[in-house]
Amino acid sequence: MTAQPTNTPADDAPYWDATLETQTRADWDAMKLGLLKTHLQHAYRGSPHYRASFDAAGVHPSQVSSLDDVRRFPFMDKQALRDRQLAVPPLGDLVAVPERDIVYLSASSGSTGVPTASPFTARDFDDWIDYEARQFWSSGLRPADRYCHSLNFSLFIGGPCVLGAQKLGALSIHAGTLPSERLLLILRQFQATAIWTTPSYAWALGETAVAEGIDPRRDLAVRRIFVAGEPGGSIPETRARIEDLWGASVYDYYGLSDIFGSCAGMCEQKDGLHWAEDHILVEVLDPATLGPVAEGERGELVLTTLRKSARPMIRFRTGDIVSFTSAPCHCGRTSIRMRGVHGRLDDMLIIKGVNIFPSDVEALVRGDDRHSGEYRLVVDRFGHLDQLTVELERAHGSSEPDDDLAERFVRRLKALTGVSARVAVLPAGSLPRATHKAKRVDDRRASLWT
Numbered sequence: 001m002t003a004q005p006t007n008t009p010a011d012d013a014p015y016w017d018a019t020l021e022t023q024t025r026a027d028w029d030a031m032k033l034g035l036l037k038t039h040l041q042h043a044y045r046g047s048p049h050y051r052a053s054f055d056a057a058g059v060h061p062s063q064v065s066s067l068d069d070v071r072r073f074p075f076m077d078k079q080a081l082r083d084r085q086l087a088v089p090p091l092g093d094l095v096a097v098p099e100r101d102i103v104y105l106s107a108s109s110g111s112t113g114v115p116t117a118s119p120f121t122a123r124d125f126d127d128w129i130d131y132e133a134r135q136f137w138s139s140g141l142r143p144a145d146r147y148c149h150s151l152n153f154s155l156f157i158g159g160p161c162v163l164g165a166q167k168l169g170a171l172s173i174h175a176g177t178l179p180s181e182r183l184l185l186i187l188r189q190f191q192a193t194a195i196w197t198t199p200s201y202a203w204a205l206g207e208t209a210v211a212e213g214i215d216p217r218r219d220l221a222v223r224r225i226f227v228a229g230e231p232g233g234s235i236p237e238t239r240a241r242i243e244d245l246w247g248a249s250v251y252d253y254y255g256l257s258d259i260f261g262s263c264a265g266m267c268e269q270k271d272g273l274h275w276a277e278d279h280i281l282v283e284v285l286d287p288a289t290l291g292p293v294a295e296g297e298r299g300e301l302v303l304t305t306l307r308k309s310a311r312p313m314i315r316f317r318t319g320d321i322v323s324f325t326s327a328p329c330h331c332g333r334t335s336i337r338m339r340g341v342h343g344r345l346d347d348m349l350i351i352k353g354v355n356i357f358p359s360d361v362e363a364l365v366r367g368d369d370r371h372s373g374e375y376r377l378v379v380d381r382f383g384h385l386d387q388l389t390v391e392l393e394r395a396h397g398s399s400e401p402d403d404d405l406a407e408r409f410v411r412r413l414k415a416l417t418g419v420s421a422r423v424a425v426l427p428a429g430s431l432p433r434a435t436h437k438a439k440r441v442d443d444r445r446a447s448l449w450t
Contacts, residue, residue, distance in 0.1 A: 008169055011142050014332065016134035016168075020278065021333045025326060028277055028334065029067060035306035036281060037064050040073070043312040046096030049084055050314060070281060070304055070315065071292075077317040081258065082116050091117055095311050102310050106157040108257040118157060118257050119310040125160075127307055128260040131276050132164020138267040138274060138333065139251040140224060141194055143169030148192040148222075150201075152177045157257040158228065161196070170194070180208040187220050194224040196253075199232030199242065200438035203373060206245040207433065217247030228253040228262060230438065231359040234273070234340020237367035252340060258313055259303060264338050269330050272337030279307050282336065283315070284324055287345060298323050298342055319345045321357070347441060349379060351388045354418050358440040361390060364412050370398055370405060374431045379443045388421040396428045 015021045023031075040061035043050040054060060057074045064070070076094075085092035091099070103122045107115035120128065141147060147170045149162035159176075166172045175186055183205065187195065197205065202225050209216045216222065225248050232238040233252025242250050254273055255262035263280055264273040275282060284299040285292055293299035301320045305313045323339045343357030358377060365375045372393035380387050390413070394405060406423035413421055 008143065008167075009137070011144070016137040021134075021138075021335070023334060025334060031278060032281055032306060033064075033067055035278070036067065036070060036304070037061065039304075039306050039312060040064060040314070042309060043096055043314055046309075047094050047312065048088075049093040050096070050312065067281065070283070073315055075290075075302070075315045075317055076313060078116070078258070078319070081316075085117060091119055091311075094313075095119060097121060097310050104160075105155075106159075106257055107155040108157070115155065116258070118260075120260075120308070121310045124260075124308050124310050127279065129160070129163045129167055131263070131279060132161045132261060133167040134164075135253070135262060135265040135274075135276075136164050136170075136226075137168055138331070139226065139265060140249070140268050141165060141168065141170055145170040145193045145224075146173065146190055146221075147171065148173040148175050148183075148187060148190075148195045150175045150177070150183060150195055150197045157255065157261050158196075161255075161261040165194075180205050181212065184209055184212065184214060184220075187222060188214070191221040193221050194226065195222055196226040196228070198229040198434070198438075199227045199238055199250075200230060200434040202227055202242050202250070203238075203245065204433035206242065210245075216245060220246075222246055223248045225250045226253055226265075227251070228255060231341045231343065231357075232362060232366075233266075235359055235363050235366065237363050237365075238373075239270075241366045241373050254338065254341065256303075256318060258316060259305060260308065267329065267331040267333060271329060272325060272339050274329070274333055274335045274337055275324075277335045280304065281306055282324065284322060287321075296323055296325060296339075300345065301338075301341075321345065321348070349377065349388065349441070349443070351379070351386050351419050351421075356388075356417050356419050360417050361413065362440075364409065364416060365392055368409075370395055370400060371409075372396065372428045374433070375440070376431055377441045379441070381444075388419060389424055390421050391424045391426055391431065393426045393428050393430055398428075 009016060044054055044061050053074050059072045084094055101121045102119045104120040104125050106118045147165040151158040153159035153176045162172050162174055173190060173192060175183060206216050227233040227250060233250060239250045251266040252273055253262040253265040259280060263276040266273055281304040283302040285302050287300045298321050301318045301322045303316045303318060321342045324336050326336045343359050347358060349356050365371050366373050372395050375392040378389040402425040405425045409423050413419060
C-alpha cells in the first residue's frame, strides 16, 4: 500500500489527470460500460451471494450491453449487507477474493452495533488513495500546503484519506479526533493551511477558537476546509457562515464506508461535487417506484462499484437523497456533479403530509446572522396531529425580542417548505455542539406507541 508522491503534476497544473478528467461524456460512458461488464463478471464468479442473487433474479453479466442494463440486477442495502456478514462470518459472502488478498479493513457500526466491514485488496487501496489525491488536487491542495487531517482513525473509512494528501506531496498532520483546544494548538503551532472535518465541527471549532481569544482569520493559517458527513457543506448559507468565521474556502466532500472514503468532491468552482465515475456507477431513483428520476430531480442515490475487487457493491441503496447534473463545469472537468445531499430517507420528516429535511431548515437558520447558526428539530404528536418545533439560538449580542425572531422564521419556513412550525428561540450557546456529526432531529413520536 504505497502512498508516496509519484508522477505528481506541476503545482500550476489544473488537473491531476487531465486526459481522464476532461474526456467527453461519450468517453465516460464507454469507460463505465467496459468496467461494469468486467466487474459484474468478477462479482458473479467470486461471490457466492452475487451468484445466487443474480441467478434468482434471472440475470447474468453476459446480458449487459448498455449502462441501463444495470437496472436488471437486484439491489443491496445496509441491512442485507449486515445480514450476509453475520450469516457467513467474519466478512460475509459478498467478498469476491480469497482472504489472503485482503490487506485493509474499515468498519462502520449501525443500529445493531455490529461493525459492518469494508475490505480492500492492495490494488483497491491504491486506487482509492490515488482518487483522494485527485480530489484534493481539484480542490486546490498542493505540495506546499500543510494539511491537518482531523477525522477519526479508529476503523473509520475517512482515516486513510490523509494518504491522498501525502501522495500529492502535502505535509500531512495525522491529528485524528482531538479535544478542540488541543487541535487549535496544533493548527496554530504548525500553521496548517488546510483541514478536514464535518461542517458542524468546523463551526464549533471556530466558536471554540473565538472563546479562547483566537481569531481564526488572523491567528490561524487555515485557508481551505474540507467537510463531509453532513449536508451542510453543500448548503450555501452554511458554507458562507463557516467561510466568514474562518476566512477560508469550504469544499464539500461525500463518501461512505461501504465503497471507499470520499468519492465525490467540490473543485475550486464549488458548483457541485464531481463524482468518481471511473470507480462508481451512479443511479438516482425515485424511492417509491425505484425508477430513474430526470436529471436535476431529487431521488435516492444507488451505487455500483466498478473496480473494487475485494467486495463488489452492486446497486447499493445508500438512503441518501441527492440530485445530479451532467452540465459542463467551468473548471473544465466533465464528470457528473452531485448537488449535495439534500437529506436521508431516514431523516426525512413528514409533517401533515409535507416532506421536510433538516437541510431545508438549515439553509434558513444559517442564512440569517441574527441566529447563531445552531438549531434542532423536535417532533411531537398531539392527538393525531404531528407538531414540528424548531429550536434555534439567537446570535451572541442579539437583543431582538424572541417573538420577532420566531415570527420571522415561521413565515420564511412556511414560504420555503409549506410546513407550519412552532419556533423556540434559545439563548446563544444553549444547544450542544458536535465534535463529529450533529444530531439535528429529536423525534419523540415513537415513544407514543411503546
